[in-house]
Amino acid sequence: MENETIKTKLEEFVTNSTDLGETAYKLAKINAITKVTSTSASFLFTIISSVFFLFILLFASTAIAFWLGEKFDSTTTGFLLVAGFYLVLFILFMLLKGKLILPWLRNKLVQKIYE
Secondary structure: OOHHHHHHHHHHHHHHHHHHHHHHHHHHHHHHHHHHHHHHHHHHHHHHHHHHHHHHHHHHHHHHHHHHHHHOOOOHHHHHHHHHHHHHHHHHHHHHEEEEEHHHHHHHHHHOOOO
């Protein structure tokens, strides 16, 4: 009789453990789907925002180049000055890449993963 009680309790334990395992699996699956969806939406938003920003930058740079061209009586000079400005920014970006930019990007990515 005591053997049957232990056997019944053991069967209940196994059944409950199996149910708990299945529930934990489903919860992990839902959490993973939520994380992937959130990250994908954030990535898509970043891409769309970047495209809009590039259009703004393109048209603003063109306008500034023409404006500088009028000031210096040479459209070519205006465009070269704008290109030179972007060259200086690019050089600064490359010099600061290892010390500031990459660690900042790494930290932002880690924050996004653990949100």
